[in-house]
Amino acid sequence: MGTNRATASDSGVKQQDFTDVKIAFVVSLLAWPITYFVDNGITKVHEDKRTFILMAVGFFLLSGTILFVRGLSKRKSWMNHVFTVFAFTCMxxxxxxxxxxGYIGGFMSVYLSIGEPYLSSPWGCAIVLFDGICIYVMYLTLIHLVSNSMSWRSVGIYWVSGLINSMIVLLFGVASGKHNPTFCTFLNVPYAVFPIIIAIRLFSKEKETNWSLERIRANGIVFDLAVAVGLVFSIWTVFAKGMLSIGSQFGIFQDLLNHERALLDVNPAPFAIIQSLVYLFYAAPILLISLVYNFRKRKPQFVWELALINGGTILQAQFSFIVTALDFQTPKELRSDPLDWIFWLNNLGLLIAPQLFIWSLYKSNVLTNNGGKQGNKNK
Structure with missing residues (x-):
């Protein structure tokens, strides 16, 4: 027709490919028929052999899914394959x-009774719900970034911190709880090992070039003050939870306990206590560093990385705290009142403040027009 039409390739804009994301989504949906078949089929096996068979089936599914994904995906990135398999397990x-x-039945009932019975606790339920919702979305995001040669370092740090925190609390809880580890407990090994491998890979690579040491945009004094107040409040909250976890009887800490009795729940394992100790020894120092650098114009990149680590950790932990405190399985005397505004203030304040600090750093120090330069280096 003689009319020139501008295309994405003509303008130099690369079309984003969602093929691997679609593959991961479809593969994850296979979890529904597979779990139903395995859970109902395992009842035909002798009781003494069920946990071993479930473990063997679990590792077979992990290996088989990797091979299946390798055959479907055009890209030969081992990290993409791992993310896809983990998305499957998130489902x-x-x-x-x-x-x-209680929304469904007959899919994992046998596994929960003999494989990983500690997951039937309120904290265990919170962990799997977080994995199935938040971590699942992170995997799809990571798959999209890696497959399109975009920088995934920041998202990767955020994801890996939340997952490692979850594994620390779960595995230490199992080791100190009333349930003995079973063969199926070893199915958690890949989720403890691979995130560490990927974390080492992320931090050993060259730093991303989209970080500015000097502030390039102002957030406004009101926003900076709000973030500072949130960080101070968060430091107090994690310190109080940590002190309560080691048995402090100070009245100022006991006041918090009146609104979060679930911190005392040790059945079937002291998950909340372990999480509070992680808060005390890891989250609190990072929050303090964040507060120190909040008003400084010069911010080294490690501040951004620490903020991502704390953001992912606290998101996962606070989700677990809130779900556990309100869960109907939590004993009534330990359950929090869903209408208790102090409970919500404590927990949502701690949840939101580190995320606001990340957003503050992103707005003020991240060069958004340079975000994709490091994509290939982290593949």
Whole structure:
């Protein structure tokens, strides 16, 4: 027709490919028929052999899914394959969570009774729900970034911190709880090992070039003050939870306990206590560093990385705290009142403040027009 039409390739803009994301989504949906078949089929196996068979089936599914994904994906990135397999297991976690909440049945009941019975606790339910919702979305995001040669370092740090925190609390809880580890407990090994491998890879790579040491945009004094207040409040909250976890009887800490009795729940394992100790020894120092650098114009990149680590950790932890405190399975004397505004202030304040600090750093120090330069280096 003689009319020139501008295309994405003509303008130099690369079209984003969602093929691997679609593959991961479809593969994850296979978890529904597979879990139903395995859970109903395992009842035909002798009781003494069920946990071992479940473990063997679990590792077979992990290996088989990797091979299946390698055959479907055009890209030969081992990290993309791992993320896709983990997205598949996230869907299994979502199924577990829905079954524990009573929305579905017959998918993971046998596994929960003999494989990982500690997941039937309120904290265990919170962990699998977080994996099935938040971590699942992170995997799809990571798959999209890696497959399009975009920088995924920041998202990767955020994801890996939340997952490692979850594994620390779960595995230490199992080791100190009333349930003995079973063969199926070893199915958690890949989720403890691979995130560490990927974290080492992320931090050993060259720093991303989209970080500015000097502030390039002002957030406004009101926003900076709001973030500072939130960080101070968060430091107090994590310190109080940590002190309560080691048995402090100070009245100022006991006041918090009146609104969060679930901190005392040690059945079937002291998950909340372990999480509070992680807060005390890791989250509190990072929050303090964040507060120190909040008003400084010069911010080294490690401040951004620490903020991402704390943001992912606290998101996962606070989700677990809130779900556990309100869960119907939590004993009534330990359950929090859903209408208690102090409970919500404490927990949402702690949840939101680190995320606001991340947003503050992103707005003031991240060069958004340079965000994709490091994508290939982290592949």
């Amino acid at each position: 299994i976690d979502l199924i577990i969570g829905l079954e524990l909440k």
